[in-house]
Amino acid sequence: MRKLTFLLTIVGSTLVFQACNHGNKDAKESADSLNKTKDTTSNAMNTGGIAVNSDDAKFATAAANGGMTEVALAKLALTKTGNSSIKEFAKMMVADHGKANDELMAIAKAKNITLPAEPDSEHLKKIDELNKKTGADFDKAYVSAMIDGHEKTLDLMNGEAKNGSDTTLKAFAAKTAPIVQTHLDAIRKIDKSMK
Numbered sequence: 001m002r003k004l005t006f007l008l009t010i011v012g013s014t015l016v017f018q019a020c021n022h023g024n025k026d027a028k029e030s031a032d033s034l035n036k037t038k039d040t041t042s043n044a045m046n047t048g049g050i051a052v053n054s055d056d057a058k059f060a061t062a063a064a065n066g067g068m069t070e071v072a073l074a075k076l077a078l079t080k081t082g083n084s085s086i087k088e089f090a091k092m093m094v095a096d097h098g099k100a101n102d103e104l105m106a107i108a109k110a111k112n113i114t115l116p117a118e119p120d121s122e123h124l125k126k127i128d129e130l131n132k133k134t135g136a137d138f139d140k141a142y143v144s145a146m147i148d149g150h151e152k153t154l155d156l157m158n159g160e161a162k163n164g165s166d167t168t169l170k171a172f173a174a175k176t177a178p179i180v181q182t183h184l185d186a187i188r189k190i191d192k193s194m195k
Contacts, residue, residue, distance in 0.1 A: 029120065056166040057113050059156065059173070064104055064115040066153045069123040070097040073145060076131060080138045085190045089146070092183070100176055107168055143191045150184040 074093035077086055108115045119127065126145060133141050157180055160173035 053165050056160070056164055056169050059160045059164060059169060060104065060108055060113045061116055062156055063153075063160075063173075063176075064101065064108070065120050065123065066149060066156065067097045067101040067104065068116070069119040069127070070146075070149060070153075071101065072119060072123075072127050073130060073142065073149075076127065077138075077142050080131075080134065081142065082135075083139050083190075083194075085193065086139055086142065089183075089186055089190060092186070093146075096179055096183070100179070103172060107172060111166070111168070139194065143187060143194065146187040147184070147191060150180055150187060154180045154184060 070093050074090040074097070077090035078094075081087055081090070105115060107113075118124070130138065130141055130145065154177060157173040157177035161170055161177055164170040164173060
């Protein structure tokens with residue numbers, strides 16, 4: 001009996017350990033995995049289905065990931081920068097990306113798309129790196145991150161607006177792309193003023 005109890009304890013511990021190892025996925029990877037299992041045909045009864053194809057679901061998770069990161073970095077900038085132009089830009093990020101994030105969450109809920117709960121590990125690392133910087137070093141790193149992030153986001157939005165399958169997500173991307181372009185133009189102007 002003791003051997004059986006010992007064996008069951010080891011098996012149980014192994015299963016718990018394996019379940020914990022699934023925690024290595026970041027929030028975006030987990031959301032993408034969940035969306036992949038929401039098959040609209042054979043598995044719909046078990047998962048509730050998903051109302052978009054896998055490319056549109058990946059767009060939604062990527063857009064949510066980027067939007068959450070923009071807001072988090074902007075809030076950080078509001079506490080760390082003394083540059084008034086960067087402060088104004090950061091306020092615009094919180095307002096505009098916050099609104100876009102809310103709109104995307106509403107679309108995702110209606111279409112049963114799982115979005116990440118927080119930025120992915122790459123973006124969390126970037127937030128942590130920026131948090132360790134101060135003064136001009138912070139300003140320079142923040143502006144660089146905003147240029148890079150907005151270039152990628154603009155490509156993402158334009159790609160979905162042009163090639164997406166879901167009309168609601170295409171419309172969201174088409175509406176959001178000009179706002180992202182405005183942000184990119186503004187941060188590039190700030191970057192030039194700092195040189």
